[in-house]
Amino acid sequence: xxxxxxxxxxxxxxxxxxxxxxxxxxxxxxxxxxxxxxxxxxxxxxxxxxxxxxxxxxxxxxxxxxxxxxxxxxxxxxxxxxxxxxxxxxxxxxxxxxxxxxxxxxxxxxxxxxxxxxxxxxxxxxxxxxxxxxxxxxxxxxxxxxxxxxxxxxxxxxxxxxxxxxxxxxxxxxxxxxxxxxxxxxxxxxxxxxxxxxxxxxxxxxxxxxxxxxxxxxxxxxxxxxxxxxxxxxxxxxxxxxxxxxxxxxxxxxxxxxxxxxxxxxxxxxxxxxxxxxxxxxxxxxxxxxxxxxxxxxxxxxxxxxxxxxxxxxxxxxxxxxxxxxxxxxxxxxxxxxxxxxxxxxxxxxxxxxxxxxxxx
Numbered sequence: 001x002x003x004x005x006x007x008x009x010x011x012x013x014x015x016x017x018x019x020x021x022x023x024x025x026x027x028x029x030x031x032x033x034x035x036x037x038x039x040x041x042x043x044x045x046x047x048x049x050x051x052x053x054x055x056x057x058x059x060x061x062x063x064x065x066x067x068x069x070x071x072x073x074x075x076x077x078x079x080x081x082x083x084x085x086x087x088x089x090x091x092x093x094x095x096x097x098x099x100x101x102x103x104x105x106x107x108x109x110x111x112x113x114x115x116x117x118x119x120x121x122x123x124x125x126x127x128x129x130x131x132x133x134x135x136x137x138x139x140x141x142x143x144x145x146x147x148x149x150x151x152x153x154x155x156x157x158x159x160x161x162x163x164x165x166x167x168x169x170x171x172x173x174x175x176x177x178x179x180x181x182x183x184x185x186x187x188x189x190x191x192x193x194x195x196x197x198x199x200x201x202x203x204x205x206x207x208x209x210x211x212x213x214x215x216x217x218x219x220x221x222x223x224x225x226x227x228x229x230x231x232x233x234x235x236x237x238x239x240x241x242x243x244x245x246x247x248x249x250x251x252x253x254x255x256x257x258x259x260x261x262x263x264x265x266x267x268x269x270x271x272x273x274x275x276x277x278x279x280x281x282x283x284x285x286x287x288x289x290x291x292x293x294x295x296x297x298x299x300x301x302x303x304x305x306x307x308x309x310x311x312x313x314x315x316x317x318x319x320x321x322x323x324x325x326x327x328x329x330x331x332x333x334x335x336x337x338x339x340x341x342x343x344x345x346x347x348x349x350x351x352x353x354x355x356x357x358x359x360x361x
Contacts, residue, residue, distance in 0.1 A: 002361050004318055005069060006336065006345065007050065008328050009036025009354035014052050015334070016070045017345050024336070024345045030070065033057075038313065040097040041358040042124070044105055048358055051108070051124055053094035061093045063110065065124055069360070081110055081118045081127035087134065089114050096313070097124070098154040101161060111151030115142055115168045119180075130180050138171065138185065138204050145169030145207050145226070152312055153211045157235070158218050165211070165221070165236055172206035173223070173236050186236030193227045194272060209252045210312045216261030220290065224254035224312075226272060231291050242291025247278040253315035258323050262290040265297070265325065267310045275309055282306040284325065286339075297325075300342035301335065308333070311353060318357035328352025 004019040013029035014036045034054035042049040050066040052073070063080045064073045083089045092113045100107030108124035111117055116134055118127035133139075142149060150169060157163035165175040165186065172187040185204040192198050192206055207226035214220035223230040223239060229249050230239040243249035248268040257263030265286045269275050277283060281303025285294045308331040317323040328334045332349035335342050336357075 002359065004320075004324065004336075004357060004359050005041075005048075006318075006326055006334070006357045007039040007041070007052075007070070007355065008314075008334050008346070008349065008352050009039045009052060010328075010332070010352050011035050011350040013350070014039065014054075014070075015346060015349060017334070019336070024343070026346050027070075030073065031064070035093070035353065037093050037095050037353050038097045038110075039354045039356045040099060040108075041356050042099040042108065043319075043358065044099060044102055048360065049123065051097045053097055053110070053354075055093045061091055061112075063094060063097065063124060063127070076125050078126075080120075080125065081112065081129075083114075083116060084129060087129075091116075092148065093150075095150040095152045096154055098156070101156050101158060104156075104161070109154045109156070109164075111154050111166065111168070113148045113150035115139070115149045115151045115171060117151055117154065117166055117180075132176075132180055133166070133174065133183050136174070136183055141205070142168065142171035143205065143207075145209075147311075153208070155211065155213050155221075158213075163235070167208040167211045167223075169209065169226075170205060170207040172204045172208055173211060174204075175236050186232075187239070188237065189239035190223065190225055190230055191228055210254045212254050212256040212264060214256050214261065214290070215258050215263070220262075222254050222256060222264045222291070224251050224266060226250070229254070229266060229291070242287070245292075245294040246285055247283075250275075251310075252312040253310055253327070255315055255317055255325070257286075258317050258319045259321040260288065260323075263288055264291065265315070266294075267315060267327065269309055277303065277306055277309070280304045280306050282308075282329075284327070297339055298342075299340075300337060302333075307331075311351075313354040314352045316355045316357050318359050320359045324357065324359075326355050326357045328355050 038053035096111035153167035
């Protein structure tokens with residue numbers, strides 16, 4: 001039986017919801033009293049492996065995995081990711097878990113706060129710091145967004161094992177062409193608006209909120225910035241604005257359609273100083289021409305009177321064709337839908353921090 005599995009990491013645990021025969025079934029909250037900043041689904045094995053980054057106020061951050069679709073969760077008997085003592089820093093939380101390329105079966109990446117990149121070669125059990133990025137000369141000048149200084153986007157190039165692009169707040173995008181030995185800033189054309197009298201287009205220091213990769217052309221990227229929505233056609237070499245046609249250019253999340261070339265989605269907010277949906281109406285906007293035009297996808301969503309917002313990692317697709325869309329809000333609602341309308345899957349959850357979904361045959 002085909003089912004859709006939806007994972008929603010919240011401020012106080014992990015919700016798993018399963019859609020069978022058109023009906024959503026919500027399970028009791030797993031990993032209670034843990035802030036689940038990142039969830040991931042690794043479909044490279046014979047069964048999907050689920051990941052959850054859980055942060056306990058008492059025990060700190062860890063990474064758990066499940067090989068039985070969330071029925072049970074396993075945690076290593078050691079801290080899976082640790083900043084070496086000589087860094088003088090301690091891991092606050094893991095913001096992103098990203099499976100590697102399809103031909104890198106056991107490679108999993110993690111991004112953390114403070115901004116660090118980790119790599120696992122044992123399927124996400126043990127992670128090692130990517131020292132070359134930590135030692136980058138720009139790092140001491142990276143700032144911290146309102147949510148903290150964090151690597152929140154990790155994009156392994158699907159056709160070139162030596163290329164990875166990462167993004168962080170507040171530092172911008174960085175990319176490697178040599179498997180992580182060296183890294184270069186990739187922010188040309190992305191504006192900084194939140195500092196007093198800064199250079200408008202500095203080499204680095206941008207507060208990038210999220211980056212997504214086009215499903216058909218991996219050189220094409222979509223970026224939601226702290227004020228600004230951008231596209232790059234050369235894998236971050238140069239960015240151009242695609243905000244025209246949107247009601248606002250601020251927001252946190254951006255997605256690429258998993259099957260439609262030139263397809264992407266955003267959830268706008270009015271501005272950094274007024275973090276509400278335009279007209280207080282919850283709306284998703286989609287493009288089918290790489291940002292040349294945008295259309296509203298909002299039937300069934302709340303508003304007017306919607307005062308919440310969607311965080312950067314709380315918006316996901318399920319990989320199906322056509323793709324289902326899923327997002328969670330800071331006031332604890334979880335939605336599933338798309339062009340044909342939306343359904344509220346759950347409400348009264350703690351703040352939704354992260355969302356992922358997968359269709360299972």
